[in-house]
Every structure is written in structure tokens, then in C-alpha cells.
Amino acid sequence: MFAVIKTGGKQYNVTAGDTITVMTLAGEPGDAVTFDHVLMLAGDGAPALGTPFIEGASVAGEIVEHTRGPKVIAFKKRRRQNSKRKRGHRQDLTRVKITGLPGAAPTN
Known part of the structure; x- marks a missing residue:
């Protein structure tokens, strides 16, 4: 089972147990x-396709770490x-481990 979520203006294809890197999120x-x-x-x-989002569906995750992207x-x-x-920039990022999907058995 997998889901497509939207966060930080980008879309991510996730399954339970995946670790993704997204734009910075509040939290420790x-x-x-x-x-x-x-x-x-x-x-x-x-x-199941949403128009644009699926009502009542949510994906649970846990913040692993806050990091920064490569220098551009x-x-x-x-x-x-x-x-x-000459200008440099490093984007603030957050690594998130996906812990649960709607309709899927929770993983430990």
C-alpha cells in the first residue's frame, strides 16, 4: 500500500516505513x-483519487532530524x-519517517 502526499509545495510517494526529506517542519x-x-x-x-485531496485521510510520521541541504x-x-x-544558499530540511498509512497495518 502506498500514498501520494503533498507538503511544502511538493508531492511524495510514500509507504509505511519510508524515510523522506521534506521542507522544514516545526517540531523536535x-x-x-x-x-x-x-x-x-x-x-x-x-x-482512491482525491479531488484534489481525499477527505478524512491522513498519513502519520515522526520527525527523525533537522538538517540542511547541499550548498547551492x-x-x-x-x-x-x-x-x-556570488551568492550561496543552503535549504533547511526535515527528515521524516512514515509510521502509518490509512487502511494499512501499523509498523514498528
Whole structure:
């Protein structure tokens, strides 16, 4: 069984026991989080599709850690103008372990 959830403006295909990296979430490591924006649920039978979300469905997870993404450097140079600009950025991320899906047996 798997679900497609939406968080941080992105969509993730998750199953029970997966660890995903999402945009930063509020909370400390060990806290439980709930993703209410479930776009699709698929299992043994026909998949359930939301318009845009499935009513009453939610995916449970647990925050594993807060981390930062790789460094991204934006370098702009204009030739023959003696003009250049260098900017760096690291995105704040959160690793989440999926603990439960609607209609699936809980995993430990």
C-alpha cells in the first residue's frame, strides 16, 4: 500500500516505513506529524483519487532530524563589465519517517 502526499509545495510517494526529506517542519526530533493533504491511496483494490485531496485521510510520521541541504551557488558574471556576483544558499530540511498509512497495518 502506498500514498501520494503533498507538503511544502511538493508531492511524495510514500509507504509505511519510508524515510523522506521534506521542507522544514516545526517540531523536535521524536515529535509526531500528520500529513492531511493525501492526493492518492493505492493498495490491493482500485486506487482512491482525491479531488484534489481525499477527505478524512491522513498519513502519520515522526520527525527523525533537522538538517540542511547541499550548498547551492548562484554566480553571475557580465563579460567585459567588471561585474560579478556570488551568492550561496543552503535549504533547511526535515527528515521524516512514515509510521502509518490509512487502511494499512501499523509498523514498528
